[in-house]
Amino acid sequence: MENKIAQLQMIEQNIQNVLMQKQTFQSQLIEVENALEEIEKSKGKVYKIIGPIMVSSNAEDLKKELNTKKEITELRIKSIEKQEDQLKEKASKLQSEVLKNIKEKDGESK
Numbered sequence: 001m002e003n004k005i006a007q008l009q010m011i012e013q014n015i016q017n018v019l020m021q022k023q024t025f026q027s028q029l030i031e032v033e034n035a036l037e038e039i040e041k042s043k044g045k046v047y048k049i050i051g052p053i054m055v056s057s058n059a060e061d062l063k064k065e066l067n068t069k070k071e072i073t074e075l076r077i078k079s080i081e082k083q084e085d086q087l088k089e090k091a092s093k094l095q096s097e098v099l100k101n102i103k104e105k106d107g108e109s110k
Contacts, residue, residue, distance in 0.1 A: 025077050
């Protein structure tokens, strides 16, 4: 029983880690989408930030690069969501087992 509770705690911690990763990728996705919007609005030159400097860039090349980054980020988010669902399902099963054991022990002690 203690082992299952410890496993449940580890799974909950893993879920928190996965949620933080998901949030990071969602933020990156928003940044990429905003950059793509700004490129569409832009009439003149566009610039790309590389480390500490900004470099003039071709709008079409930059769009392609950002769209690729967007696709990769969306795939990562989907992958993380699958992992999150699996962990939640595992946690739910363990939680049910633990509660069942507690009820059984509680019934025996009465």
